[in-house]
Amino acid sequence: MNYSTQMDAAKKGIVTKEMEVVAKKEGMYVEELKKRVAEGTVAIPANKNHHSLDPEGIGLGMRTKINVNLGISKDCCDIEAEMVKVKKALEMKTEAIMDLSSFGKTEEFRQRLVEISPALIGTVPIYDAVGFYDKELQDITADEFLRVVEKHGEDGADFVTIHAGINKEAADVFKRNKRLTNIVSRGGSLLYGWMELTGNENPFYEHFDRLLDICEKYDITLSLGDACRPGSIHDATDASQVKELMVLGELTLRAWERNVQVIIEGPGHMAMNEIEANVLLEKKLCHGAPFYVLGPIVTDIAPGYDHITSAIGGAIAAGSGADFLCYVTPAEHLRLPSLDDMKEGIIAAKIAAHAGDIAKQIPGSSEIDYKMSKARQQLDWKKMFELAIEPEKPTEYRESSMPAHEDSCTMCGKMCSMRNMNKIMEGKNINILREDE
Structure with a gap:
């Protein structure tokens, strides 16, 4: 029987080879995993063109996974230096790598990354758009933004961050509710800027069905980005953040109707006492979709040590039900991370994820702690x-x-x-x- 995506296969009762691998890794009955993939509470990002992939499950009942951000920028565009980091991240057994490249030979780096990586590969297509077309932001068309997503799909990206929730309605809520740090998401700020400069609706929101066509074609998992994530603990759980989350919940249902898997991205900077409530809020408003958090960073005053502030928040989030942690390095807010920064960030995120798994009582999670003791x-x-x-x-x-x-x-x-x-x-x-x- 044919299927278009992992979710489509699950709904049709088909057990894919990716499901078999994930079920074995997680010590879970494959029939239960298939049910969760069909419901959307577990995602198995697995682009049809990522042939070196060793698949992972993200979501309900799974071990908490971690992601490492890498990539070239205008100030640091050395592909070989980034590839050294890639190989070290893979050696340290990170489950996912996001390519945040925004300048230079982004296509070459992305293709080399996909070719060698057994880890999941994520990208943020809007970062690539300005360099890809060699145009100023306001001169890029909606069609061109979507064509970049298609290119990333062709190249094998397993999941893509798309800030589709910052539509005109959400932007109006942002304008009416003053924030200390405005919009700190890089992709979110670019889209908001494009909307303001052109007067047009968010192209990924307006043409969401076309976006789903692309995702279904390659089996790309949509990582619905949080443009309005808080960039300071002052802005956490405010009107802008919650409004966007409500839009993401609506888009999640539309994606699932098309058998496109979804991950929801979350905060951000946030006081510890708000983290559990935010996880509950995401799970309720986004119908149990897997939750992917950056940190959360629990205090704003520790530049140079934000791998620690994020590990504190990440452990609380994972223990409260978050499924996927984006690492934060000591270089956060300061520079492109070095190899040593990356290693420190991975270790901190791994500690947070494991601590969360113990709190969530993931089967077998504390066995290694018993052996250590x-x-x-x-x-x-x-x-x-x-x-x-x-x-x-x-x-x-x-x-x-x-x-x-x-x-x-x-x-x-x-x-x-x-x-x-x-x-x-x-x-x-x-x-x-x-x-x-």
């Missing part, structure tokens, strides 16, 4: 490093400051609680001041 109890340093979310740093720390006794560290020495409790439980003498007999 057992290794600590046994003072099995090699095993601890094998189980670590990133083994390089703890190994380096241990080797840089070796204790006199292997069954301790240089913090506690022979006063180590694990060492001494093991000896006492075995009926042995502790011998803190003397050598062991």
Whole structure:
């Protein structure tokens, strides 16, 4: 039986090879996974032209996935340097990479990325439009914007961020409700600027059916972007953000009618006490569609450390039901991330995702924590490093400051609680001041 997309297959009762892979990874019955894909509560982004893909599921009952942002810009347009980051991100087993390229040989970078990457590939076509056509923003036509989406589909993008929710009605709400940081989404600000400069409706909203034609053709998952995400904790959960979310919920139903999978993008900067409510709001207004969050960043005063502020928010969001975390690096708000910035961002996001999975009680999520605790109890340093979310740093720390006794560290020495409790439980003498007999 033929099918156009993963959702179309699920609705027809077909188990695709991608569903089989995801079900095995998640330890889930494939029939249950198929049901969730048909309902839209799980998405399996899998462009027909991404032949190196190792598919992942995003959504209800799945492990929380993480995304890494990479790409070339006008100030930093070294493709080879970005490819080094790509290979390291894949080595660190990130589930998704978003190509945010906005200048230079964007097509070459995107095609090379798709060719080698088993991870999901996402793009933001509007970033590419200005350079692709070599036109000023206001001179690009609605048709040209959509043709860029088609090109990204041809090249194998598994999901595309499209800011279709910032229509004229949502823009009017933004104008009537003053914000501290206005519109901080890069794609959202470009679309809002285009609408203001041309007087036209958002082309992705006005021609949403044509957008769905493209997505259905290549099986692109729509990542419905949050143009009005808060860029400061002051602006969180305001009228602009909620109005756009309502529009995204309506567009979600239209996409599902066409068997196009949907992910909803979310905040942004947000105080910790608002995060759980925002996850609930997205799930209600967008009918249980998978939720993809940037952070949330829980305080605005930590430039250089926003991988930490976002990991705090990401853990709370994931534990509350968010499905997909976009990493944030120490360079957020400051520069294009370096290789080391990227590594720090990945580790922070992985910690947040895993902590969220434990809170959500994803089956098997805490098994590795049990094994780590057992290794600590046994003072099995090699095993601890094998189980670590990133083994390089703890190994380096241990080797840089070796204790006199292997069954301790240089913090506690022979006063180590694990060492001494093991000896006492075995009926042995502790011998803190003397050598062991």
